[in-house]
Amino acid sequence: MFSASGFAKTWQYIQLFKEGLICTLSLSALTVIFGFILALVLALMRMSKFKPLSWFATCYVELFRATPMLVQLFIVYYVVFAKASLPSFKLFGFIRFERFFPGVVALSMNSGAYLSEIIRAGIQSIDHGQTEASRSLGLSSKQTLFEIVLPQAIKNILPAIANEFVTIIKESSICYTIGVQEIMYAVASIKGATYRIAEPLLIATAVYFCLTFPTSKIIAYFERRMSRGYKR
Amino acid sequence: MATNAELIKVSGLCKYYYNGELKALDGVDYSINKGDVVVVIGPSGSGKSTFLRCLNLLEVPTSGEVVFKGVDITKKYYTDKNGNKVKLNIDEHRRKMGMVFQHFNLFPHMTVLGNMTLAPIKVKKMNKAEAEKKARKLLERVGLADRADAYPIQLSGGQKQRVAIVRALMMEPEVMLFDEPTSALDPEMVGEVLEVIRELATTGMTMVIVTHEMGFAKEVGKQIVFMADGKIVETGTPQEIFDNPQSPRLQDFLRKVL
Numbered sequence: 192m193f194s195a196s197g198f199a200k201t202w203q204y205i206q207l208f209k210e211g212l213i214c215t216l217s218l219s220a221l222t223v224i225f226g227f228i229l230a231l232v233l234a235l236m237r238m239s240k241f242k243p244l245s246w247f248a249t250c251y252v253e254l255f256r257a258t259p260m261l262v263q264l265f266i267v268y269y270v271v272f273a274k275a276s277l278p279s280f281k282l283f284g285f286i287r288f289e290r291f292f293p294g295v296v297a298l299s300m301n302s303g304a305y306l307s308e309i310i311r312a313g314i315q316s317i318d319h320g321q322t323e324a325s326r327s328l329g330l331s332s333k334q335t336l337f338e339i340v341l342p343q344a345i346k347n348i349l350p351a352i353a354n355e356f357v358t359i360i361k362e363s364s365i366c367y368t369i370g371v372q373e374i375m376y377a378v379a380s381i382k383g384a385t386y387r388i389a390e391p392l393l394i395a396t397a398v399y400f401c402l403t404f405p406t407s408k409i410i411a412y413f414e415r416r417m418s419r420g421y422k423r
Numbered sequence: 424m425a426t427n428a429e430l431i432k433v434s435g436l437c438k439y440y441y442n443g444e445l446k447a448l449d450g451v452d453y454s455i456n457k458g459d460v461v462v463v464i465g466p467s468g469s470g471k472s473t474f475l476r477c478l479n480l481l482e483v484p485t486s487g488e489v490v491f492k493g494v495d496i497t498k499k500y501y502t503d504k505n506g507n508k509v510k511l512n513i514d515e516h517r518r519k520m521g522m523v524f525q526h527f528n529l530f531p532h533m534t535v536l537g538n539m540t541l542a543p544i545k546v547k548k549m550n551k552a553e554a555e556k557k558a559r560k561l562l563e564r565v566g567l568a569d570r571a572d573a574y575p576i577q578l579s580g581g582q583k584q585r586v587a588i589v590r591a592l593m594m595e596p597e598v599m600l601f602d603e604p605t606s607a608l609d610p611e612m613v614g615e616v617l618e619v620i621r622e623l624a625t626t627g628m629t630m631v632i633v634t635h636e637m638g639f640a641k642e643v644g645k646q647i648v649f650m651a652d653g654k655i656v657e658t659g660t661p662q663e664i665f666d667n668p669q670s671p672r673l674q675d676f677l678r679k680v681l
Contacts, residue, residue: 323481324528324587328542328594329518338541342532 192389200385201394204377210285211377212398217282218291218363218373222298223356229303234310235336248307255304260297260365267297268369286372294366302359309351313344346414353410357403364399374398430598430629431455431478436487438473438653447473448484449653455598455631460624462644463633464664466676470653471633475602478631479520480513491516492597518546521591525603527583529575529590535562536571539590547594554593561589565619581612585619592623599623601632605639617643637680641665649673 236248277289317340325335367375378391438448448470455461463471476482480496494501496516503509530538540554562568565585575583584604605613617639624643634640647664649657657673668674
């Protein structure tokens, strides 16, 4: 299964793992940023009193949660961006943008659907008295949202957002199917070059674990810090 | 009193729920003049809180008018002094009306100072140093100067409500609305909050107070409004209401609470 020579062979291609790590991190970070913005918009749309908006957001969320990620990724890559000729340059000197970008889009659209439900639950968990107090002081509905409701809501849902971020890091591996050079792509490349699969997979496992485990710990730390001062 | 001192005029105010099955307010007419201290009393479910919450439109009435300083704030547009049709911005009117809630509704993620300075900074564009100076002065007035940097969770109920009152005062409102300000407090903390309201009354602040504290109503109120079943049943001075009630409904209510 594992052999010393297998590791030695794999080690020759360790550069691919370094690149894969950078790619996975960029993919996940961009997905979290775009996914969160999309989720916020979707959550606000869904809570809107204007029916078509909330109807659209509901359909979006249900559609993306009820279909496989792989199908969404393929539709985005092979259908949506099929005709659009994306500029083919390389990020960090090796990431092919025309494959990377559809990956970010598909992952963001998918995680946006999940995150929006989390954000909506967070906003709705804030006592309506908070909004009333803010509005009675003359703050607008927008100011109330950003000064009063969202800061409290985000604090409450931070653990759920952290989970989603960890999920994105893991799910981003699916982008290897459209040729994004993330960690699983490195595994496939090394397998092709060395005919070894167990050793590259073991290294990939270790790399993913080292990414996700500290991430959840770091966010747990910030969660404790943020709640300092007003925790019961 | 002269009509030019009229601050809020409510007419035909109705608030229905479930398509009219529940009539929280059923045709209320009342005028509040500058400097008035109006205390609203009545049994639970009589519409007192709904009436108060309609005054700053936290509750949108089903029908009727709420005219605040000559502007009907229930409408989307109003006509200004020069005869122009202007879109009504409810926030502009709300900032002239302070409100104190039964459950305080302090912002838990901000310190006492943060709670107090938020609206002046965001809405009135006051600078931070100036707002904090003003906040500290007000805190001193209610005996909480040393709690400026505390978070709401670290305060007692009575302290929270005093902070809520000075938070509203930061905006220099022309009228203060109190929605059962002592109902959520432990008995030993009621006094300290009432003391602040009492002191405020002596400064000539216009106030509308919904309360269950009859002794306080009698002492502080200049006008008492008795409500039942969504209607104003009787109004008058504390002496008239408490010592010589006219309607059987009020007589019955007083017999139960006094």
